[in-house]
Amino acid sequence: MPVTARTLVSQLAAQPDGPVSVAGWVETVRDQKKVQFVILRDETGAVQLVTPATRELAEDAPAEGPGSAAALALTEAISALGHGSFVRVTGELKHDERVKLGGLEVKIGSLEVVSEALETPIAADSSLDKxxxxxxxxxxxxxxxxxxxxxxxxxxxxxxxxxxxxxxxxxxxxxxxxxxxxxxxxxxxxxxxxxxxxxxxxxxxxxxxxxxxxxxxxxxxxxxxxxxxxxxxxxxxxxxxxxxxxxxxxxxxxxxxxxxxxxxxxxxxxxxxxxxxxxxxxxxxxxxxxxxxxxxxxxxxxxxxxxxxxxxxxxxxxxxxxxxxxxxxxxxxxxxxxxxxxxxxxxxxxxxxxxxxxxxxxxxxxxxxxxxxxxxxxxxxxxxxxxxxxxxxxxxxxxxxxxxxxxxxxxxxxxxxxxxxxxxxxxxxxLGESSIRETTYLFRGPTRLLP
The missing domain is CATH 3.30.930.10 (Bira Bifunctional Protein; Domain 2)
Structure with missing residues (x-):
C-alpha cells in the first residue's frame, strides 16, 4: 500500500519496519560505486537514506529491478542532488543497530525533488556576519x-x-x-x-x-x-x-x-x-x-x-x-x-x-x-x-x-x-554563546535591517 502521510524523522524510531514517507532537505550525498547514501534532515532530526547504485542499463533489462530504467533514473537523480535541496522520499524503513545515525535507515523507493537548491553561500566556518x-x-x-x-x-x-x-x-x-x-x-x-x-x-x-x-x-x-x-x-x-x-x-x-x-x-x-x-x-x-x-x-x-x-x-x-x-x-x-x-x-x-x-x-x-x-x-x-x-x-x-x-x-x-x-x-x-546575535531569530542592530 503506498504511503502518502509524511512521518517526521523524530517519529521514525517508534515506527515498525515497513513503508514510510519522509521529507526534508538534503544534508549530505555519498555517491559510491555500488550504493548511494543520502542524509536527509527535517525540522526534528536527520535520517540515512540508501539505495543501490545502477549506472549501466542493459537493453534487455527487466521493467523493474536494479537494472531497470526506473532504477537508473533514481541513481542519476540522487547523483544530481544539491546540498539543501528539498525532497520527498517514500521507501522501506528498517531498524539496524549497525547504522550510526539513529540505528535506522530508509531504503529509497521513490524520490521527488520538490525544490532544487543552488550551491550554499555559507559554510560552518563562515563569519557570524556572513x-x-x-x-x-x-x-x-x-x-x-x-x-x-x-x-x-x-x-x-x-x-x-x-x-x-x-x-x-x-x-x-x-x-x-x-x-x-x-x-x-x-x-x-x-x-x-x-x-x-x-x-x-x-x-x-x-x-x-x-x-x-x-x-x-x-x-x-x-x-x-x-x-x-x-x-x-x-x-x-x-x-x-x-x-x-x-x-x-x-x-x-x-x-x-x-x-x-x-x-x-x-x-x-x-x-x-x-x-x-x-x-x-x-x-x-x-x-x-x-x-x-x-x-x-x-x-x-x-x-x-x-x-x-x-x-x-x-x-x-x-x-x-x-x-x-x-x-x-x-x-x-x-x-x-x-x-x-x-x-x-x-x-x-x-x-x-x-x-x-x-x-x-x-x-x-x-x-x-x-x-x-x-x-x-x-x-x-x-x-x-x-x-x-x-x-x-x-x-x-x-x-x-x-x-x-x-x-x-x-x-x-x-x-x-x-x-x-x-x-x-x-x-x-x-547556552554559552558569545553574542545575542546567535540567539535572536533575526537580529537588528545599528547597521543591520536585513534579512
Missing amino acids: RLDWRFLDLRHPKQNLIFRVQTTFLHALRNVWVEKGFIEIQTPKLMASASESRAELFQLEYFEGVAYLAQSPQFFKQMAQSAGFGGIFEVGPAFRADPSFTSRHATEFTSIDSELSWIDSHEDVMALHEELLVAGFQAVADKHGDEIRELFDVEVTVPARPFPRIPLAEAKRLVAERGYTVPRADADIDPEGERQISAYVRETYGHEFVFLTDYDSSIRPFYHMRREGDPSITDSYDLIFNGVEISTGAQREHRIDVLEAQARDKGLEPEELSFYLDFFRYGVPPHGGFGMGLARVLMLL
Missing part, C-alpha cells in the same frame, strides 16, 4: 535549530507558572504618542500628521494593568532602543519578558517570582534538551537553587575592588567588567550562576522606582546578573501619586508631560512591582 546575511540557511544547522526549540520550551515553562498563578497575558502597544520612560534612545517615526515613538518597554502599560485591577500580568513582546552600541549583548529590537504583580510587600516579592520563573524555565530546558545541549554546545544546564544570592550594590562594588578592579564611577551603576567580577565572586563563594544586586541609588534609577522608607537615597530595586551579564531590572514601583510627582520633578521631569501615566495613580492603585528581562541574553548565557 551567517546572519544568510540566516535562513544558517538556521538549518542542528545547533541553531536547537536554540529556538530551547526558547520555546523555556517560554512555555514560564507561561505555565504565570497561568497557574492566575496571571493575565497582555499585549501592549508598541506605537507611543510620547516617550515610555525617557526621550533617550527612542526611535521616532512619521505617524499621519504627527509623530510616534517605538516603545522602549511596556513599563507604563504594565502599571496601568495594576490600576485596572488585573493583578498579576505578563507579556513577551518586542521592545526598541535607539542605542548605537555594537556590543555582544545589545540590539535595537529585542524580545522582552515582562511581569508585574499587585499587593506586594516589597521588591523581595518580585525577586521571589523571578526566581520561581527561572527555576521552572531552566528545569524544563534541562529535562527536555539537556543531552542535546551537552552534545552541541558542550554546556551542562544547571538548574539554579533558591534563593539566589543577594548583594547590595555598594557591597558588590567593594567586593569587586577587593578582587583588584575598581568600577570607574562611584556614583554610577556597576559596569560590564564589574558584573563579570561579582559573578566570579558569587560562583566561588556560593557556587551559583545568578546574583541579585540590590539597593540601587535613587540617582541612577527611574523616578517610578520606590525609594527606601527612612533612606530615600536608595531604591527598592534590583538587577539580576547571570553568568557575568545583567539580564533584568526589577523593582517595587511608587504607587502614591504625591510621592510619584515629587520624584518625577526630582528627575527634572514635568508632571504635565506624564499626565497620561500619572492618571493611572489618581484613581487608586495597589502596591505593585515587576521586572523586565531580555530573552536573547538569557538564551545566550544559558
Whole structure:
C-alpha cells in the first residue's frame, strides 16, 4: 500500500519496519560505486537514506529491478542532488543497530525533488556576519535549530507558572504618542500628521494593568532602543519578558517570582534538551537553587575592588567588567550562576522606582546578573501619586508631560512591582554563546535591517 502521510524523522524510531514517507532537505550525498547514501534532515532530526547504485542499463533489462530504467533514473537523480535541496522520499524503513545515525535507515523507493537548491553561500566556518546575511540557511544547522526549540520550551515553562498563578497575558502597544520612560534612545517615526515613538518597554502599560485591577500580568513582546552600541549583548529590537504583580510587600516579592520563573524555565530546558545541549554546545544546564544570592550594590562594588578592579564611577551603576567580577565572586563563594544586586541609588534609577522608607537615597530595586551579564531590572514601583510627582520633578521631569501615566495613580492603585528581562541574553548565557546575535531569530542592530 503506498504511503502518502509524511512521518517526521523524530517519529521514525517508534515506527515498525515497513513503508514510510519522509521529507526534508538534503544534508549530505555519498555517491559510491555500488550504493548511494543520502542524509536527509527535517525540522526534528536527520535520517540515512540508501539505495543501490545502477549506472549501466542493459537493453534487455527487466521493467523493474536494479537494472531497470526506473532504477537508473533514481541513481542519476540522487547523483544530481544539491546540498539543501528539498525532497520527498517514500521507501522501506528498517531498524539496524549497525547504522550510526539513529540505528535506522530508509531504503529509497521513490524520490521527488520538490525544490532544487543552488550551491550554499555559507559554510560552518563562515563569519557570524556572513551567517546572519544568510540566516535562513544558517538556521538549518542542528545547533541553531536547537536554540529556538530551547526558547520555546523555556517560554512555555514560564507561561505555565504565570497561568497557574492566575496571571493575565497582555499585549501592549508598541506605537507611543510620547516617550515610555525617557526621550533617550527612542526611535521616532512619521505617524499621519504627527509623530510616534517605538516603545522602549511596556513599563507604563504594565502599571496601568495594576490600576485596572488585573493583578498579576505578563507579556513577551518586542521592545526598541535607539542605542548605537555594537556590543555582544545589545540590539535595537529585542524580545522582552515582562511581569508585574499587585499587593506586594516589597521588591523581595518580585525577586521571589523571578526566581520561581527561572527555576521552572531552566528545569524544563534541562529535562527536555539537556543531552542535546551537552552534545552541541558542550554546556551542562544547571538548574539554579533558591534563593539566589543577594548583594547590595555598594557591597558588590567593594567586593569587586577587593578582587583588584575598581568600577570607574562611584556614583554610577556597576559596569560590564564589574558584573563579570561579582559573578566570579558569587560562583566561588556560593557556587551559583545568578546574583541579585540590590539597593540601587535613587540617582541612577527611574523616578517610578520606590525609594527606601527612612533612606530615600536608595531604591527598592534590583538587577539580576547571570553568568557575568545583567539580564533584568526589577523593582517595587511608587504607587502614591504625591510621592510619584515629587520624584518625577526630582528627575527634572514635568508632571504635565506624564499626565497620561500619572492618571493611572489618581484613581487608586495597589502596591505593585515587576521586572523586565531580555530573552536573547538569557538564551545566550544559558547556552554559552558569545553574542545575542546567535540567539535572536533575526537580529537588528545599528547597521543591520536585513534579512
